[in-house]
Amino acid sequence: MAESEKARSHHGAEVQTIDKAPSNTAPDWTPEAERKLVRKIDLYLLPMLWLMNLLSWMDRANLGNANIAGLTSDLQLSSNQFSLAIxxxxxxxxxxxxxxxxxxxxxxxxxxxxxxxxxxxxxxxSVAAIATYPQLLVLRLLLGILEAGLTPGVTFIFSCWYLPSELGKRASIFMTSAQLGGAFGGIIAGGVMENLEGARGMRGWRWLFLVEGVVTCFVALVAGFVLLDYPGGGRRMTEEEKRIAVGRMERGRVERGGERRLGMGETVRRAGRNWRSWVVPVAFLLMNTTLVMAYFYPVVVKGLGYTSPIKAQYMTVPIWVVAFVFAMVSGFVGDYRPARRPFLIMGGFGLLTVMAIAVCSVYGFTERYVLLAFMTGGAWVGFSQCTAYLAELFASDHPQVRALCFGVVAAAAQIGNIYGAYLFPAENAPKHLLGFGMVAGTSGLCVFIFAFVYWKERREKARRQDTVTE
Incomplete structure (x- = not known):
């Protein structure tokens, strides 16, 4: 049995650590004990993180629902001002x-x-109480600052608790909260507009922000009593479970950092020397250009023929359901054959590229609606599997370096969202050729970038194997 000792983790808490054992030695715990631990980790992490991400997507995307429910007219916003708010x-x-x-x-x-x-x-x-455009901008800025820690944070937490072969379906399950967040957002927005428009003298879009904000605060209070910290620490695991949690990650060659805490300078230097920390952010920048479509689904669907804002809200739901199914199937396939995960990513973005090109040449309502659904499905296959692949690519880095790299990737992704917000202006309705053409181009580039990453990873793996045999 590996020798255990008490130590201080990189986040300062007292944890149980284990000397690293070679990965080719048999573990001193049973497969059933490990499966039981993984189920417990799932129970504590997945439901609450899933729910918080659902609320995050609802909170950020409800601006699109509010757009066709009177926000722009009440605040007298132009199309460019609305894009700036995004x-x-x-x-x-x-x-x-x-x-x-x-x-x-x-x-x-x-x-x-x-x-x-x-x-x-x-x-x-607080958005429910705004009266001016500058107030909306300030609150949108604060929302971005606060939500910046969730998605990359979840990727980091997953990389600390799960082996690479376990990440795909869990990342897909987590990302379904984004698809269902869009679907629920449309359902809730439609319900609020139908039932609360004018209640107590408030417009329906104001009620939308108020209701979703209150629910978010309640979930946050519950989450503090449920979430796990890091393997080897926290109050919700027994000493034996902590030992297995730490040991299995070390056997999976996931770097934990041990007792050593890096300074900021060394963290940045290590991240800068890793080619992945330069290439992967570019891919996520391009990828998020495709995901910005979510903000404009209500507007695009309305432009396809629905004159009722409420009907347009509800018609966004099937699009998100398709994305949900695509992401879930790809997650299970990716974990069944982890080595083929890059091909799922390339396939997802390849499908998105083809569908986006088709949308630029097809203008019938039914045809465009179906193509839009498959576009979204392809985008979320790529995005959900990229989340799992990201954790794999940086698994061997020190946790602080890994966290910084995840933050840089998340920051780069937002650049795609920034210029993507101008791709679907109202004057381009209903065809939106600029937006769909840009989506086709950026998703096509994603295919080539991930092909390069796959080639580079295989080359480095072969070099390491040659070194071992020598």
Whole structure:
């Protein structure tokens, strides 16, 4: 049995650590004990992180629902002003993601993540009270700053608890919260517009922000009592479970950092020397250009023939359901054959590229609606599997370096959202050739970038194997 000792983790808490054992030796715990531990990890992490991400996507995307429900007319916003309100969120996200991830790597996730969620719930509720355009911009900026820690933070937490072969379906399950967030957002927006428009003298779009913000705050309070911290620490695991959690990650060659805490300078230098920290952010920048379509689904669907804003809200739901199915299937396939995960990513973005090109040449309502659904499905196959692949690519890095790289990737992704917000202006309706053409181009580039990453990874793996045999 590996020798155990008490130590201080990289986030300062007292944890149980284990000397590293060679990965080719048999573990001193049973497969059933490990399966039981993984189920417990799933129970504590997946439902709450899934729910918080659902609320995150609802809170950020409800601006699109509010757009066709009277927000732009009430605040007298032009199309460009509305686009600026969208990208202000991403300016905050871009600036906050790297430092937020550095903080997460040094603090307890069970405290830090719920605090962020509670604060952005307050910000979301505050939108119900705005009277001017500058107030909307300030709140969108704050929302971006606070939400910047969630998605890359979840990727980091997953990389600390799960082996690469376990990441695909869990990343897909987590990302379904984004698809269902869009679907639920449309359902809730439609329900609010039907039942609360004018209630107590408030417009329906104001009620939308208030209701979703209050629910977000409540979920954050519950999350503080549920979430796990890091393997080897926290109060929700027995000593034996901590030992297995630490040992299995070390056997999976996932770097934990042990007792050593890196300075900021060394963290940045290590990240800068890794070619992945330069190439992968570019891919995520391009990828998020395709995902910005989500903000304009209500407008695009309305432009396809629905004159009723409420009907347009509900007609976005099937699009998100297709994305849900595609992401879930790809997640299970990716974990069944982890080595083929890059091909799932390339296939997803390849499908998106073909569908986007087709949308630019097909103008019938039914045909365009179906193509839009398959576009979304392809995008979310690529995006959900990229989340799992990201954790694999940086698994051998020190946790603080890994966290910083995840933050940089998340920040770069927001650049795609910033210029993507101008791709679907109202004057381009109903064809939106600029937007769909740009989506086709950026998703096509994603295919080539991930083909390069796959080739580079295989080349490095072959070099390592040659070194071992020598």
């Amino acid at each position: 990208i202000t969120y991403y300016f905050g996200y871009l600036a906050a993601a790297p430092p937020s991830m550095v903080l997460l790597s040094r603090l307890c996730p069970s405290l830090y993540i719920p605090l962020l969620v509670f604060l952005w719930g307050i910000v979301t509720s």
